[in-house]
Amino acid sequence: MVAIVDAEECTGCELCVDVCPVEAISMNDDELAVIDADTCNDCGDCVDECPVEAISME
Ligand code: SF4
Numbered sequence: 001m002v003a004i005v006d007a008e009e010c011t012g013c014e015l016c017v018d019v020c021p022v023e024a025i026s027m028n029d030d031e032l033a034v035i036d037a038d039t040c041n042d043c044g045d046c047v048d049e050c051p052v053e054a055i056s057m058e
């Protein structure tokens, strides 16, 4: 399992960046959230935080 951002849904609000305990989420050049699968520990916090449900665990 790893958290995945749906680029079609992400609004670039950056709320998930702040909530991630291991700093696995960064913003790309298009100002969309990107999750580093090697750093993500599958905690699911960003899934709960995202206001537009753009993050899922896959
Ligand atoms: S699931 Fe947890 S560790 Fe992984 S990106 Fe989201 S907040 Fe960070």
Ligand code: SF4
Binding pocket: 005, 009, 010, 011, 012, 013, 014, 015, 016, 017, 032, 033, 049, 050, 051, 052, 053, 054, 055
């Ligand atoms: S919380 Fe959701 S909408 Fe906001 S930057 Fe993260 S993935 Fe995108």
